[in-house]
Amino acid sequence: MKRNTHRPETKAVRGKSDLEKKNGPLATPIYQTSTFEVTDNDEQLRATPTDHFYTRYGNPTNTVAELTVAELEGVDAALTFASGMGAITTTIMALLKSGDHIVAQRDIYGGVTKFLSQWLPKLGIETTFVDTTDYDQHARAIRPNTKLLYLESPTNPTLRIVDLKRVAAIAKQHNLLSMIDATFGTPINQHPAEYGIDVVMHSGTKYLGGHTDLICGVVAGRADLIEKVHSTRTTLGNCMDPHASWMLVRGLKTLALRVDRQNDSALRVAEFLSQHAKVQRVHYPFLKNDPQYAIAREQMRGGGGMVSFEVEGTGEDARRVSESMRLFTLAPSLGGVESLVSIPVLTSHAMIEADQRKKMGVTEQMVRLSVGIENADDLIADLERALEAVAAPQHVRVG
Numbered sequence: 159m160k161r162n163t164h165r166p167e168t169k170a171v172r173g174k175s176d177l178e179k180k181n182g183p184l185a186t187p188i189y190q191t192s193t194f195e196v197t198d199n200d201e202q203l204r205a206t207p208t209d210h211f212y213t214r215y216g217n218p219t220n221t222v223a224e225l226t227v228a229e230l231e232g233v234d235a236a237l238t239f240a241s242g243m244g245a246i247t248t249t250i251m252a253l254l255k256s257g258d259h260i261v262a263q264r265d266i267y268g269g270v271t272k273f274l275s276q277w278l279p280k281l282g283i284e285t286t287f288v289d290t291t292d293y294d295q296h297a298r299a300i301r302p303n304t305k306l307l308y309l310e311s312p313t314n315p316t317l318r319i320v321d322l323k324r325v326a327a328i329a330k331q332h333n334l335l336s337m338i339d340a341t342f343g344t345p346i347n348q349h350p351a352e353y354g355i356d357v358v359m360h361s362g363t364k365y366l367g368g369h370t371d372l373i374c375g376v377v378a379g380r381a382d383l384i385e386k387v388h389s390t391r392t393t394l395g396n397c398m399d400p401h402a403s404w405m406l407v408r409g410l411k412t413l414a415l416r417v418d419r420q421n422d423s424a425l426r427v428a429e430f431l432s433q434h435a436k437v438q439r440v441h442y443p444f445l446k447n448d449p450q451y452a453i454a455r456e457q458m459r460g461g462g463g464m465v466s467f468e469v470e471g472t473g474e475d476a477r478r479v480s481e482s483m484r485l486f487t488l489a490p491s492l493g494g495v496e497s498l499v500s501i502p503v504l505t506s507h508a509m510i511e512a513d514q515r516k517k518m519g520v521t522e523q524m525v526r527l528s529v530g531i532e533n534a535d536d537l538i539a540d541l542e543r544a545l546e547a548v549a550a551p552q553h554v555r556v557g
């Protein structure tokens with residue numbers, strides 16, 4: 159791993175800027191072009207492997223976004239995609255072949271569960287799902303043809319934290335590649351590559367873009383792996399549009415500021431909820447009584463902007479609470495400057511079988527919050543008022 163000594167706030171803003179360059183545009187230009195002109199065919203051949211050939215292969219605006227994420231993750235290289243799902247599916251198809259096997263943690267984004275369990279078998283790739291924090295179960299699930307350990311941390315929507323040192327050691331011992339969906343973690347709060355994870359993936363739609371106006375994905379890792387993924391992306395064609403890349407570059411400049419604020423506000427929201435009589439349970443890794451507080455503190459700079467909780471009541475109560483909020487907007491997705499609320503069984507995990515959801519701990523009573531950058535007191539006041547929508551507990555009549 160190379161890298162300069164700048165801190166994340168600096169990398170996010172100046173990631174790719176060439177500080178020696180004089181009289182160039184300070185803001186990244188948008189190379190809104192599908193192709194690049196050359197003077198002769200020799201130059202054409204030289205241009206082919208570069209980002210000045212054809213935008214499905216690469217584009218200078220995309221390169222700025224990619225180098226900035228690589229800097230933030232502390233790895234050799236990164237690649238952008240048309241969506242987070244595009245990044246995941248392309249990377250797995252690039253690194254695995256028919257006959258290979260995947261060990262995947264159970265608590266992963268529902269779209270990925272669907273890809274692994276319903277699509278990859280058509281290509282001859284099987285997946286065994288394991289309990290996210292039972293690492294002996296991970297090791298037991300490994301077969302001679304296992305190639306990939308697929309992880310997510312913190313998990314969506316249960317906010318479990320994976321012990322990255324332990325999973326990286328399992329992968330190393332069995333000669334597996336490891337890949338993590340680090341969308342909830344952000345490169346401000348955690349650096350999975352430092353623990354030996356090979357490929358770090360983000361739905362850039364979320365925190366990296368940060369303004370709920372963009373769909374994109376990024377993978378980052380060692381140059382040899384990223385080169386393979388690049389070749390597959392070129393074939394499958396799910397590259398990012400240069401204008402979207404420009405929006406990502408702009409979003410990245412404020413990533414550290416936004417995440418710091420979201421860390422602080424989400425912790426306050428989680429503390430408020432954990433004291434509330436109509437809340438049965440709160441999931442937030444930086445709450446002192448969270449079962450994974452110690453590992454979260456070890457691996458993460460902040461607990462992140464996501465908080466989940468279960469209401470003291472029914473699924474109906476959870477829905478009413480989500481619909482009663484005014485500042486938290488009822489919408490899927492996360493990671494933007496605006497606070498959002500959603501009901502996981504109806505959104506991120508709607509496509510998963512009910513019994514599998516149950517194993518994950520995703521209940522009907524669960525409400526998921528994406529804490530934005532609004533004033534934390536205002537957000538808490540909104541929650542306090544919305545929780546009045548939970549029906550009073552039914553007292554059991556005796557006799």
Ligand SMILES: Cc1ncc(COP(=O)(O)O)c(C=O)c1O
Nearest residue numbers: 241242243267314341361363374
């Ligand atoms: C944790 C996580 N990973 C991946 C994705 C997929 O990303 P995208 O919607 O950008 O394809 C999502 C989307 O919600 C997500 O929450």
